[in-house]
Amino acid sequence: MLMISSRKKWNNVTLLFPIILFLFLFFLMPLASLLLRSLTEPTFGLQNYAQLLATSTYVQVLYNTFLVGTLVTVISLLIGFPLAWCITLMPKGWGRFLISVILLSMWTSLLARTYSWLVLLQSSGIVNKTLMALGIIDQPLEMVHNLTGVIIGMSYIMVPFIVLPLQACMAAIDPMVLQAASICGASAKTVFFRVFLPLCKPGLFSGALMVFVMSLGYYVTPALLGGVSDMMLPEFIVQQIQNFLNWGMASASAVLLIMITLVLFYLYLKVQTDSPVSSNTGA
Amino acid sequence: MLLSHGSLGWKLKSSLYIITGVIAAFLALPIFFIMALSFGSSQWLVFPPPSWTLKWYERFFDNPQWMESAMTSLQVASLTSIIATLLAIPASFALVRGKFRGRDYLYTFFTLPMVVPVVIIAVAVYGTFLNLGLTGTLFAFVTSHVIIALPFAIISIINSLRLFDKSIEDAAVICGAHRIQAILKVTFPVIKPGVISAALFSFLVSWDEVVISVMMASPNLQTLPVKMWSTLRQDLTPVIAVASTLLILLSLFIMIIASFVRKQSNHR
Numbered sequence: 001m002l003m004i005s006s007r008k009k010w011n012n013v014t015l016l017f018p019i020i021l022f023l024f025l026f027f028l029m030p031l032a033s034l035l036l037r038s039l040t041e042p043t044f045g046l047q048n049y050a051q052l053l054a055t056s057t058y059v060q061v062l063y064n065t066f067l068v069g070t071l072v073t074v075i076s077l078l079i080g081f082p083l084a085w086c087i088t089l090m091p092k093g094w095g096r097f098l099i100s101v102i103l104l105s106m107w108t109s110l111l112a113r114t115y116s117w118l119v120l121l122q123s124s125g126i127v128n129k130t131l132m133a134l135g136i137i138d139q140p141l142e143m144v145h146n147l148t149g150v151i152i153g154m155s156y157i158m159v160p161f162i163v164l165p166l167q168a169c170m171a172a173i174d175p176m177v178l179q180a181a182s183i184c185g186a187s188a189k190t191v192f193f194r195v196f197l198p199l200c201k202p203g204l205f206s207g208a209l210m211v212f213v214m215s216l217g218y219y220v221t222p223a224l225l226g227g228v229s230d231m232m233l234p235e236f237i238v239q240q241i242q243n244f245l246n247w248g249m250a251s252a253s254a255v256l257l258i259m260i261t262l263v264l265f266y267l268y269l270k271v272q273t274d275s276p277v278s279s280n281t282g283a
Numbered sequence: 284m285l286l287s288h289g290s291l292g293w294k295l296k297s298s299l300y301i302i303t304g305v306i307a308a309f310l311a312l313p314i315f316f317i318m319a320l321s322f323g324s325s326q327w328l329v330f331p332p333p334s335w336t337l338k339w340y341e342r343f344f345d346n347p348q349w350m351e352s353a354m355t356s357l358q359v360a361s362l363t364s365i366i367a368t369l370l371a372i373p374a375s376f377a378l379v380r381g382k383f384r385g386r387d388y389l390y391t392f393f394t395l396p397m398v399v400p401v402v403i404i405a406v407a408v409y410g411t412f413l414n415l416g417l418t419g420t421l422f423a424f425v426t427s428h429v430i431i432a433l434p435f436a437i438i439s440i441i442n443s444l445r446l447f448d449k450s451i452e453d454a455a456v457i458c459g460a461h462r463i464q465a466i467l468k469v470t471f472p473v474i475k476p477g478v479i480s481a482a483l484f485s486f487l488v489s490w491d492e493v494v495i496s497v498m499m500a501s502p503n504l505q506t507l508p509v510k511m512w513s514t515l516r517q518d519l520t521p522v523i524a525v526a527s528t529l530l531i532l533l534s535l536f537i538m539i540i541a542s543f544v545r546k547q548s549n550h551r
Contacts, residue, residue, distance in 0.1 A: 016373070016378075018370055019370045019373070019374040019433070023392070023396075023433070026408065026427070027396060033407070037410070079309075082302045083307075085299065098303070100542075104311070104535065105311065107534050107537075107538055108534050110491060111511055111530070112314070112526075112528075115511070115515060115519075115524070116527070119320065119328050120316065124327065156310070160310075217399075234402040237402060238402065241409075251406075251410075254403050261400060262398075269391070
């Protein structure tokens with residue numbers, strides 16, 4: 001046993017070396033060079049950041065990004081909560097069936113799903129036709145190439161990321177606690193708001209935070225369902241590079257996006273107390 | 284009472300079921316919708332289609348550009364899956380078994396590519412590869428895909444390795460097996476489902492990747508999502524519905540294999 005443990009230190013380094021080298025060369029270095037470029041192109045200094053936060057068109061991009069992120073988070077929470085609740089309530093078989101529908105939707109090609117919404121929401125699409133046939137609207141609504149399309153498409157994509165953590169959280173709640181509350185005389189409404197909802201809070205919080213972070217960095221769906229006038233940060237970054245070859249500005253906005261993401265991710269880690277590797281390692 | 288099926292009032296229960304039905308339809312329908320449209324005859328994607336046809340499939344399979352991009356996708360995804368899994372296996376062993384400080388930090392570092400927005404990774408790697416003259420190569424595609432596949436591979440291998448009781452492997456060593464032999468013959472068969480799902484999900488991540496691939500692509504080398512992307516920017520032709528259907532079917536196929544692997548390991 002002693003021999004095994006004395007060799008361990010050496011082993012860990014060798015085992016971890018390939019992945020660390022890989023991520024250092026192809027992940028950290030490129031990110032670092034992005035940071036460097038944001039400070040040095042076209043000249044050394046913080047002028048890219050100053051321009052980003054002072055020019056009204058750029059501020060509008062930041063505003064759009066946060067607006068879409070917030071709305072998508074709220075909508076997917078509103079859709080995800082009843083679904084998670086229902087999965088928890090249902091007999092096991094049905095619950096498992098619904099979870100596999102959610103997983104299927106989550107792992108189906110993002111591009112395929114976005115294309116589907118593009119077709120569904122276009123002015124001659126099935127959504128507009130149905131609404132017109134029902135007499136709710138007279139003229140087709142403009143639902144693509146604007147923020148409405150982006151929000152519908154992205155909420156659709158984000159629902160699974162709310163439901164899965166929230167459902168896990170709800171399944172862990174002891175139904176006895178709720179029963180105890182109602183035995184003590186609490187009305188259904190009180191039990192819901194004072195007992196059930198607070199117990200769901202960790203799931204709600206981690207799901208919402210994850211969705212918000214993901215929404216800020218989403219490129220594909222906004223680029224296809226959104227319009228040219230109301231751009232979000234990821235599109236802006238790509239545009240600066242592909243159309244204007246403005247690496248300084250693109251890098252500065254990329255660094256800003258990373259900073260926001262990492263701060264929110266840090267919060268997320270704080271909420272999630274259990275570590276996946278440290279706790280309960282067995283040996 | 285809000286969590287037990289029987290004691291909910293019928294009003295609340297039925298409204299909850301209706302809402303769930305609507306949401307499940309909302310989640311599943313766009314997927315089936317696009318598969319149905321790939322067989323529709325309407326160029327303008329009218330639904331329900333006036334008649335059914337296979338002509339879009341013919342267009343897809345007759346066009347060398349679509350076929351080549353599909354082949355490139357398969358090639359890139361296979362290589363990504365192999366490399367990501369091979370990098371993740373030793374790292375997972377070190378993280379789960381090792382007793383050294385900073386394991387949590389390393390784990391966070393390895394899963395970071397999942398957190399950093401893909402568009403940032405795309406731009407960063409594109410900038411570096413552009414300077415090295417590597418864009419448009421198979422190497423660029425595979426390396427950049429491995430970055431984002433690694434977190435998925437690591438997480439699934441670590442999860443299966445954590446459940447394995449190391450003393451069984453130690454027993455084999457005490458009985459005279461070499462450590463490597465014990466790992467291959469005792470540990471590996473048990474964690475195999477985790478390794479397989481690592482490979483499958485890495486494949487899926489690469490197969491589906493758009494943003495990085497659009498940046499890495501050249502007119503001579505592109506993956507299926509890149510071809511879809513550039514076509515989509517021009518028009519909504521039903522041929523994209525065909526490509527989407529193929530992407531969906533492959534994802535579905537891989538998910539079925541993954542759940543099969545998981546079930547088998549549960550029965551053990």
